[in-house]
Amino acid sequence: MKLNSNDKERYSRQIGLKQFGELAQQKLLQAKVLVIGAGGLGCPALQYLAAAGIGNIGIVDDDTISLSNLHRQILYTTNDFDLPKATIAAGALLMLNPTITVNAFPVRLDTSNALELIRNYDIIIDGTDNFSSRYLINDACVLLKKPLIYGSVYQFEGQVAVFNVVNENNIPSANYRDLFPQQPNNEEVPNCSEAGVIGVLPGIIGTMMANECIKLIAGIGSLLTNKLLIYNALSNQTYEMDITPKEETTLLIPPNEAAFKAMQYSFSCEAEHSFEDVGIKDFLKLMQEEDTIVIDVREEGEKPVITSFEHINIPMSVLKRQKPEINQKNILVFCHAGIRSVDAAQYLSNGKNKVYNLKGGIIRWMSSL
Amino acid sequence: MQLKVQAFGLLAEIVGNNIIVDKQTDTDSLKKQLAVQFPSLVDIKYAIAVDKKIIAGNTLINEASIIALLPPFSGG
Structure with missing residues (x-):
């Protein structure tokens, strides 16, 4: 795919980088990236990915926009109250960059639709806000051998990692379950609505996720594969921890698509009491x-x-x-x-x-x- | 001899950012000791890093080890 003069102008500042050039830009324009969750992490990630010229972006989110989202979910305006996030985000991205393709999926990701959605994309970005979705996405990406860019925030702290990237010997890097093998109860850890989050933090973490995604596609720099980066917004300190892929992890992941579809992610940890x-x-x-x-x-x-x-x-x-x-x-x-x-x-x-x-x-x- | 342990996220709220605990020889005994000192840790799943490596199983530690407790969190 050759860059046209419009592309050369639009992306000139990054094409001009010695490590990047026209070749990396072509790779970006041919890439298909699925962002799951168009919230605090998804919004900044989407914005930079669209601006950088990722050729095909998918957005999965079944939520609607509320006033308390606006301090961190920067693709939305006060006029968008109650409207579906996926659709509004897609519209905002196309205003920013009408030369790319953006598809909105205003649905809730579950075991019945995850594989079909994820299969069509090269790289998956997890910007969701609950453990059920995070473990579901991780397992689907392992099954379908898709790289997964992970980010998560809690109050003033953020985590970023790149999971499941295969090396030259076709061996995948660590995944989420190598870090945290078992899914916690959703009630074990408070979410953003309960614990609170400073608005710029998902902005920083989401932008780091977009950066890892662009580097992965362009083939430049070193990635956060087999690593977990922790960032503290109060102290400005960052920490990097090594993660090693473990044999036991594979036992926790459904071995095939049928097993995945039968898996209970929503409440796999609680059983005795029912509602x-x-x-x-x-x-x-x-x-x-x-x-x-x-x-x-x-x-x-x-x-x-x-x-x-x-x-x-x-x-x-x-x-x-x-x-x-x-x-x-x-x-x-x-x-x-x-x-x-x-x-x-x-x-x-x-x-x-x-x-x-x-x-x-x-x-x-x-x-x- | 004592060990320095750094905690992140929700765990920092329970045990503090940096705590000193009695020296333990491995991570399993450290976990037990922490659970005695901070009973609410029992209900929480977390990862341990020794010298900036997430451990897979019980791992030997000494007083020079850099130990971190990492909780999963899911906000987005």
């Missing part, structure tokens, strides 16, 4: 039953405020510190997107009560009104 996912209609019906309590597990200040039915608020962060005494027979829980409430439902289920989770959370409810 039931319910839709809006059933949720409203159950609410009318006797001896029933409705609990909002969102953090203080999360929008929208619910006034249309009676409920109490116990934020997930409070719930985790101390299990509340709830004596009602039926417990209905909900949150923003129906993810945190799954943890809450499992946590509150004690075998004697009946716990129901509002599937898709308040966002699905609002969009159905």
Whole structure:
């Protein structure tokens, strides 16, 4: 593929780099990169990848834009409130660079669609915000032999790594399970909504992810393969740890596509207590039953405020510190997107009560009104 | 003899950024000692790095070892 004069002008500042040149630019324009999660990490990564001329970008995200996203999710504006992230991000990228292809997939990644989506791309970028997705993506990338660029943030600290890159002997580098073999419960570690995050941190980490992606495609520099980089935004300190691929890790990963599709990532760590996912209609019906309590597990200040039915608020962060005494027979829980409430439902289920989770959370409810 | 241990992320909130613990000969005994000193660690999965290498199994340590405790986190 030859660069046209427009390309030569648009990318002139990076083509001019001695290590980069026209050849690296051609590689970028031919590359297909899938970014999963268009949030705090995904937005900056996407922005730089599109600007640098990655020829084909896919964006997977089923979430919609809320006001509390805007301090770090820089592809969105105040006017985009409640609109789907994948679609809006794709539009913003095409404004920045109309010469590339961008596909939006406003769906939730799960075992039924992950392999089909990932198979079509050369490199995968994980900008998701929960362990279920992270382990699912890691395992899918190992199965399909796709390089995976990993980044994650917690308060003022970030982690970056490049997983599963094959060397000249066709041996893959370490993957996520070589670092953390077993998936933690989502309730074990707070997410951004509960723990908070400084806005520029995912900006820094997401940009580092884009940098690793560009280097990997262009074949320049040294990558964070078999390494974990830790960055602290308060102290400006960075640490690099070596990761060694382990024999035992392969035993944790589904051996084939059928096994992958049968794997439970959403709650593979909790089993003994159960709850039931319910839709809006059933949720409203159950609410009318006797001896029933409705609990909002969102953090203080999360929008929208619910006034249309009676409920109490116990934020997930409070719930985790101390299990509340709830004596009602039926417990209905909900949150923003129906993810945190799954943890809450499992946590509150004690075998004697009946716990129901509002599937898709308040966002699905609002969009159905 | 004592060991210096550095903790990251959520673990730093539980044990502090840098802690001194009684010297242990390997990482398994260090883990046990930490669990006694900080009971809430028992419920948390974390990785240990010795001299900036993530360990795969029980690993020998000495007072010169640089030890770090790394928790997984998933924010994005």
